[in-house]
Amino acid sequence: MKHLEANFDGLVGPTHNYAGLSFGNVASLSNARAVSSPRSAARQGLEKMKALHDMGMVQGVLAPQERPDVFALRRLGFTGTDGEVLAAAARTAPAIFQAVCSASSMWTANAATVSPGADTADGKVHFTPANLTNKYHRSLEPATSGRILQAMFANPRYFAHHLHLPDNEHFGDEGAANHTRLCNEYGHAGIELFTFGRYAFDSSKPAPTRYPARQTFEASAAIARLHGLSEENTIFIQQNPGVIDQGVFHNDVIAVGNRNVLFYHEQAFLDTEAKKREIQRKFGDQPVHFIEVKDSEVSVADAVQTYLFNTQLISLPDGTMVIIAPTECQENERVSAYLADLVTRDTPIRQVHYFDVKQSMRNGGGPACLRLRVALTDEELAAVNPAVILDEVLFSRLNQWVDSNYRDELSVDDLRDPQLLEESRTALDELTQILKLGSVYKFQL
Numbered sequence: 185m186k187h188l189e190a191n192f193d194g195l196v197g198p199t200h201n202y203a204g205l206s207f208g209n210v211a212s213l214s215n216a217r218a219v220s221s222p223r224s225a226a227r228q229g230l231e232k233m234k235a236l237h238d239m240g241m242v243q244g245v246l247a248p249q250e251r252p253d254v255f256a257l258r259r260l261g262f263t264g265t266d267g268e269v270l271a272a273a274a275r276t277a278p279a280i281f282q283a284v285c286s287a288s289s290m291w292t293a294n295a296a297t298v299s300p301g302a303d304t305a306d307g308k309v310h311f312t313p314a315n316l317t318n319k320y321h322r323s324l325e326p327a328t329s330g331r332i333l334q335a336m337f338a339n340p341r342y343f344a345h346h347l348h349l350p351d352n353e354h355f356g357d358e359g360a361a362n363h364t365r366l367c368n369e370y371g372h373a374g375i376e377l378f379t380f381g382r383y384a385f386d387s388s389k390p391a392p393t394r395y396p397a398r399q400t401f402e403a404s405a406a407i408a409r410l411h412g413l414s415e416e417n418t419i420f421i422q423q424n425p426g427v428i429d430q431g432v433f434h435n436d437v438i439a440v441g442n443r444n445v446l447f448y449h450e451q452a453f454l455d456t457e458a459k460k461r462e463i464q465r466k467f468g469d470q471p472v473h474f475i476e477v478k479d480s481e482v483s484v485a486d487a488v489q490t491y492l493f494n495t496q497l498i499s500l501p502d503g504t505m506v507i508i509a510p511t512e513c514q515e516n517e518r519v520s521a522y523l524a525d526l527v528t529r530d531t532p533i534r535q536v537h538y539f540d541v542k543q544s545m546r547n548g549g550g551p552a553c554l555r556l557r558v559a560l561t562d563e564e565l566a567a568v569n570p571a572v573i574l575d576e577v578l579f580s581r582l583n584q585w586v587d588s589n590y591r592d593e594l595s596v597d598d599l600r601d602p603q604l605l606e607e608s609r610t611a612l613d614e615l616t617q618i619l620k621l622g623s624v625y626k627f628q629l
């Protein structure tokens with residue numbers, strides 16, 4: 185049986201904007217109210233997807249969510265026609281209004297945690313949408329993420345879907361951004377690394393003091409139980425609270441893993457040496473390549489600014505391991521020198537490919553935030569909704585769809601325009617037909 189890892193990238197939504205909604209995420213706060221370009225953001229994302237497809241990777245598309253979320257405003261007591269709801273919210277509660285307009289579902293590393301069938305007790309691929317409780321604008325995502333994932337991975341013989349964890353900070357869960365899997369081969373049992381920022385039920389344990397820890401230990405442990413993972417293939421690692429306080433709001437801003445490689449900053453974790461020993465013991469006889477970046481090579485500040493670790497570490501079909509990095513890494517002398525040197529060292533990583541995803545980077549989302557990884561056997565892949573898998577035809581169809589539905593520019597003030605809601609709904613309705621998702625949005629139910 186063949187096996188591979190597929191990437192499902194979030195399509196940027198028609199209301200992509202910069203609202204400064206994510207305290208603890210430096211890029212989001214520093215670009216608050218900048219004018220965005222939904223069209224070029226979506227095109228940048230599609231270019232990256234196409235490039236990975238051209239490298240021989242299986243590349244999928246994850247649909248964005250409907251924004252502004254009028255249903256969320258009605259739940260908060262705004263009434264009248266959709267236009268009246270938008271106008272009243274924008275006038276009387278502008279901060280809430282901006283939150284319900286965020287196109288943050290584009291970062292599909294936060295859509296869910298996924299455990300491949302090789303790791304789970306029942307042999308199925310398990311999905312749990314992230315509840316994203318720490319930020320109101322993101323807490324609006326899990327129900328729709330769940331419906332979209334079920335429409336993509338529908339066959340119950342291969343795929344198991346769980347409800348997101350309780351909507352409470354005690355179980356704050358940010359999905360695959362805090363989850364990495366190491367394995368020898370994608371289809372063989374691997375080890376799943378769950379990274380968390382604090383313990384919810386034990387205030388004596390270390391925790392950040394400046395910025396929030398979005399993921400709790402208790403949430404990570406619940407996901408591992410739900411997915412039927414065993415103690416022997418699961419590792420829980422606490423993030424160093426000091427790096428969260430420097431802007432590492434998700435672990436994928438400071439570490440990334442693929443197959444037998446863990447690439448991380450020396451300050452990323454607590455108890456690093458003990459955790460490395462546990463990883464190697466649970467991984468088995470083959471060596472794990474721990475590529476630890478020293479502070480003297482790249483500082484945490486440079487890592488946060490360039491997203492050196494929010495790179496995609498992928499294995500091409502011939503087995504070559506490559507890094508998909510944002511152009512911000514190329515533009516920073518220290519980081520580009522580090523990467524140029526890394527590919528000459530004795531590690532499995534052989535190439536670096538740079539991509540312009542600036543529209544996403546300005547909100548703190550790099551290449552790795554934009555994708556959800558799903559390791560699949562060929563039999564499981566055959567059971568995935570084929571309309572979401574990118575090929576030449578879908579690529580050009582989606583580019584046309586973006587060109588005819590997306591605005592070139594969007595400022596925060598444009599979000600109250602009821603016409604934008606109409607445009608978004610028309611676009612998303614068409615998209616559900618292109619991707620054969622059925623009815624997944626509330627306005628379609």
Ligand SMILES: N=C(N)NCCC[C@H](NC(=O)CCC(=O)O)C(=O)O
Binds near residue numbers: 204206288436552
């Ligand atoms: N690291 C990963 N996997 N994902 C990045 C998510 C970025 C997202 N930014 C935002 O939600 C900003 C929206 C705004 O400010 O308009 C967040 O902070 O949750």
